[in-house]
Amino acid sequence: QVQLAESGGGSVQAGESVRLSCAASGHTINTYCMAWFRQAPGKEREGVAGIDRDGSTRYADSMKGRFTASKDNTKNTLYLQMNSLKPEDTAMYYCAAEALSCPGLLYDATWYTYWGQGTQVTVSS
Numbered sequence: 001q002v003q004l005a006e007s008g009g010g011s012v013q014a015g016e017s018v019r020l021s022c023a024a025s026g027h028t029i030n031t032y033c034m035a036w037f038r039q040a041p042g043k044e045r046e047g048v049a050g051i052d053r054d055g056s057t058r059y060a061d062s063m064k065g066r067f068t069a070s071k072d073n074t075k076n077t078l079y080l081q082m083n084s085l086k087p088e089d090t091a092m093y094y095c096a097a098e099a100l101s102c103p104g105l106l107y108d109a110t111w112y113t114y115w116g117q118g119t120q121v122t123v124s125s
Helices: none
Strands: 003-007 010-013 018-025 033-039 046-051 057-059 067-072 077-082 091-098 119-124
Touching (some): 018 091, 033 067, 033 077, 057 067
Parallel strands (some): 010 119
Antiparallel strands (some): 003 018, 046 057, 091 119
């Protein structure tokens, strides 16, 4: 099984950028569907982006154009580049993994077996 550890969060001003990392250990990520989720206080966990075993990416509609998901199989790490951040992007960000090809319902959090502990991103206006 794979273990996931997010990093890169912090406090930024609106309009700034942040790159999150999700380092995987225990198994290579090229055999996993990987995804980023976020959860703001008092809100449900929502999908942000997903990246399949072949490297193809999908984004939640509200994230398109500002967020970019990528992975480096040699480093066994998933990334989320977030640009033009807004206060409403404030949330705990999680990476998730499942040892299958990504499903149609990419943002069904119950489908994923493996989760990191999360990294907090706070955007102030």
